[in-house]
Amino acid sequence: MSSLFLSLASQSFAICLVGMSLLTSPFALSRDLKTIQAQGQLRVAVKDNxxxxxxxxSDGQLQGLEIEIAQRLSQELLGRPDGLILVPVLNQERIGAVLDGRVDIAIxxxxxxxxxxxxxxxSIPYYRDGTALITQNPAIQTSLDITNQAIAVLDNSSTIPLIRNRLPQARLIGVPSYEAARSLLERGDAIAFAADASVLSGWVQKHPQYRLLTPTLSVEPLCIVLPKGLQYDELRQRINQILTRWQAEGWLKERAVHWGLP
Structure with missing residues (x-):
């Protein structure tokens, strides 16, 4: 009797584990390409700030390079303009939204x-970002013009070791936010601010007295995020084919320039 009880208990435990696995599986709700097309809907995680x-x-509508990529990608995959659902996410939610199936992909x-x-x-990259510098000092034309001067960097960011390696003579001043960096620059306590080129492009558009120094100090590929697994390979391959064609046609580069990206 005890052995039968143990056997039944083991089976129940195994069934319970399987159930928990299905509930907690990161891809339990993710949809493959055929399902996306059959339902006529593409859910995309995007930034809205x-x-x-x-x-x-100013009209409250989402816009920007990644929004245009999502819109055109939806048209290509679904063959219709009204099947796109944009889901704004915070930075810490971008990967998780794909893992838990809230969205099909993240751009x-x-x-x-x-x-x-x-x-x-x-996916393959749709844009190559990287660390860059901005300054309002007319004497600074390239990053090489900065010697022992102060550069503002976000606290605990990956930019810090990069700047130390590329500009070892510069003095780094940590700041908690972009606004704090701007205050530092306005006071003249720092000659430049180092951050992602894509973000700094937006800064320059809002504050045209600043200039973005090129080239960037690093190269970081921005890519579309998809679920991991063989069932999603068709979706990934289709997206890669589309991005490759857009690159060959020059559309991605033209739109990046349109939005003021270096």
Whole structure:
């Protein structure tokens, strides 16, 4: 009797584990290409506060380079303009929204990294971002013009080791926010601010007294995030084919220039 009880208990435990696995599986709600097309709907995680990639215009409507990519991608995949659902997300939600199936893909300024590639899949890049500098000092034309002067950087950002490596003579001043960096620059306590070129492009558009120094100090590919798994390979391959064609046609470059990206 005890052995039968143990056997039944083991089976119940195994069934329970399977149920928990299905409930907690990161891809339990994710849809493959055929399902997306059959339902006529593409859900895309985007930013709504990041000029010029994804932000709300004066009319409250979402716009920017990544918004245009989502719109055209939806048209290509679904063959209709009204099947796109844009889901604004915070930075810390971009990967999770794909993992838990809230969205089918994310186009939300996500850089491809080895760590992220362990849990999600990536398309080929649609834009190559990187660390850049902005300044309002007319004497600074390139990053090489900065020697022992102060550069503002966000606290605990990956920009810090990069600047130390590329501009070892510069003095770094940590700031908690972009507004704090701007205050530092306005007071003359720093000659430049280092951050992502895409974000700084939006800064320059809002504050034209600043200039973005080129070229960037690093290259970071921005890619579309997809669920990881064989069932999603068709979706990833189709997106890659579309992006490759857009690159060959020059559409991606033209739209990046249109939105003021370097």
């Amino acid at each position: 990041l000029i010029p990639l994804g932000f709300r215009g 939300a300024r996500v850089t491809m990294t080895p760590v992220r590639s362990r849990v999600v899949a990536f």
